[in-house]
Amino acid sequence: MVALQPSNWDDPDRPDVYAAEDDFVEQTGVDMLPRVDVPGFVAQVLADAGLDIPLPVLVFDLPRDLRMGGYHHSPTGEIHLRDEPKIDAELVLHEVAHHIVGSRPSHGIVFRSCLAMLVEAVCGPQERDLFCNCLRERGLDVFMWHRFACSGRLQ
Numbered sequence: 711m712v713a714l715q716p717s718n719w720d721d722p723d724r725p726d727v728y729a730a731e732d733d734f735v736e737q738t739g740v741d742m743l744p745r746v747d748v749p750g751f752v753a754q755v756l757a758d759a760g761l762d763i764p765l766p767v768l769v770f771d772l773p774r775d776l777r778m779g780g781y782h783h784s785p786t787g788e789i790h791l792r793d794e795p796k797i798d799a800e801l802v803l804h805e806v807a808h809h810i811v812g813s814r815p816s817h818g819i820v821f822r823s824c825l826a827m828l829v830e831a832v833c834g835p836q837e838r839d840l841f842c843n844c845l846r847e848r849g850l851d852v853f854m855w856h857r858f859a860c861s862g863r864l865q
């Protein structure tokens with residue numbers, strides 16, 4: 711049985727984070743965050759972000775007509791996605807950010823800052839700033855998560 715209601719559904723920041731993501735995609739255009747082949751994209755994102763952490767387990771088990779595109783299940787490290795060959799990059803980045811920050815408050819400042827870092831890793835620093843502005847316009851704060859801060863590769 712697939713749990714279609716993730717445990718973070720009651721997070722008060724969730725709707726505003728979703729809206730800020732939509733604002734960002736609208737302002738940058740779909741070329742910046744196209745539909746992607748998920749396994750290769752996830753591995754590339756983590757490498758680009760300098761994160762030497764286990765890859766999430768990808769499970770393509772959500773019905774294609776389900777409005778929710780995906781969710782991360784913290785206890786198992788699984789990312790559940792719609793059963794489609796390609797998925798919106800923005801959605802994948804969102805779930806990868808959940809994978810990185812784990813069970814911290816779902817869409818809180820640590821999650822948002824991690825997601826902004828991933829946006830920079832994939833799109834660039836200008837797009838990161840644009841995404842942060844989209845968050846702030848929705849009343850959501852964010853801090854600068856430097857990409858090397860948690861990589862352990864500075865030695």
Ligand SMILES: [Zn+2]
Binds near residue numbers: 808816
């Ligand atoms: Zn989420």
